[in-house]
Amino acid sequence: xxxxxxxxxxxxxxxxxxxxxxxxxxxxxxxxxxxxxxxxxxxxxxxxxxxxxxxxxxxxxxxxxxxxxxxxxxxxxxxxxxxxxxxxxxxxxxxxxxxxxxxxxxxxxxxxxxxxxxxxxxxxxxxxxxxxxxxxxxxxxx
Amino acid sequence: xxxxxxxxxxxxxxxxxxxxxxxxxxxxxxxxxxxxxxxxxxxxxxxxxxxxxxxxxxxxxxxxxxxxxxxxxxxxxxxxxxxxxxxxxxxxxxxxxxxxxxxxxxxxxx
Numbered sequence: 556x557x558x559x560x561x562x563x564x565x566x567x568x569x570x571x572x573x574x575x576x577x578x579x580x581x582x583x584x585x586x587x588x589x590x591x592x593x594x595x596x597x598x599x600x601x602x603x604x605x606x607x608x609x610x611x612x613x614x615x616x617x618x619x620x621x622x623x624x625x626x627x628x629x630x631x632x633x634x635x636x637x638x639x640x641x642x643x644x645x646x647x648x649x650x651x652x653x654x655x656x657x658x659x660x661x662x663x664x665x666x667x668x669x670x671x672x673x674x675x676x677x678x679x680x681x682x683x684x685x686x687x688x689x690x691x692x693x694x695x696x697x
Numbered sequence: 698x699x700x701x702x703x704x705x706x707x708x709x710x711x712x713x714x715x716x717x718x719x720x721x722x723x724x725x726x727x728x729x730x731x732x733x734x735x736x737x738x739x740x741x742x743x744x745x746x747x748x749x750x751x752x753x754x755x756x757x758x759x760x761x762x763x764x765x766x767x768x769x770x771x772x773x774x775x776x777x778x779x780x781x782x783x784x785x786x787x788x789x790x791x792x793x794x795x796x797x798x799x800x801x802x803x804x805x806x807x
Contacts, residue, residue: 574720595749600784665756
C-alpha cells in the first residue's frame with residue numbers, strides 16, 4: 556500500500572501567510588522524492604499562484620474570510636486543494652497565453668498560465684460540503 | 698527574502714535574495730522606481746541568490762522594463778538558475794529581457 560502524507564492549513568486572507576505553507580509543501584515533496592526541479596520551480600511557483608489567487612481574488616483580502624489548504628503527497632503524486640470563500644470563476648474561460656497581444660506589456664494575468672504549465676492538472680469546482688470555491692492542483696512525481 | 702541595491706558608475710544593480718513574489722513585489726518595484734527617480738537608466742537585476750519568482754514578480758519585471766525602455770534605459774537579468782531560466786522560457790519573457798550569466802557580462806553588453 557502506498558503511504559500518503561496529508562496536511563492542512565487554515566489561513567487568514569493575508570499574502571504574508573503564503574510563504575510558510577509553500578515551504579512546508581515543498582518539504583513534503585522533497586521527502587517524497589520529487590525532483591529538484593519540481594521542488595524548486597513547479598511546486599513553489601504553482602502553489603504560490605494558487606494561494607495568491609485565493610487570497611487576492613477569491614477572498615479579495617477580506618479579513619473575515621479564510622483560505623483552506625489541504626495537501627496529500629505520495630511517491631506518485633502531489634495533490635493540493637486550495638479553497639476560498641469567494642464566488643469562484645470559470646477556469647476554462649481563463650485562456651492566458653504568451654500569444655496574447657499585451658503579454659509582453661501587462662503586469663498581471665500570468666498566474667493561471669503558470670499553474671497550467673507547471674502542474675499536470677489544474678481544475679476547480681465548488682466544494683459540495685462547504686460551498687467554498689476549490690482549486691485543485693495535481694503534479695505526478697515522474 | 699530581501700533586496701540590496703548598489704551603484705557602480707552609471708549602472709544600478711539590484712540583488713534578489715530568496716523569492717521575488719506577491720509578498721514583496723511592491724517593495725522591489727519601489728526600490729527600482731526610486732533609483733530611476735535618482736537617474737538610474739541601466740538596471741541589472743542579479744538572481745544568483747534567488748530561489749523562485751511567481752507571476753507577480755514576473756509582472757514587476759515586465760512593468761519596470763517598460764518604464765526603463767520608455768526612459769531610454771533597459772533592464773538586464775543575470776545569475777538565473779536553470780529553473781528560473783525555464784520560467785522565462787515557458788513564459789517567453791526571455792525574449793523581453795536580455796539574460797546574462799554574470800554581472801560582468803551584463804555590464805560589458807552596454
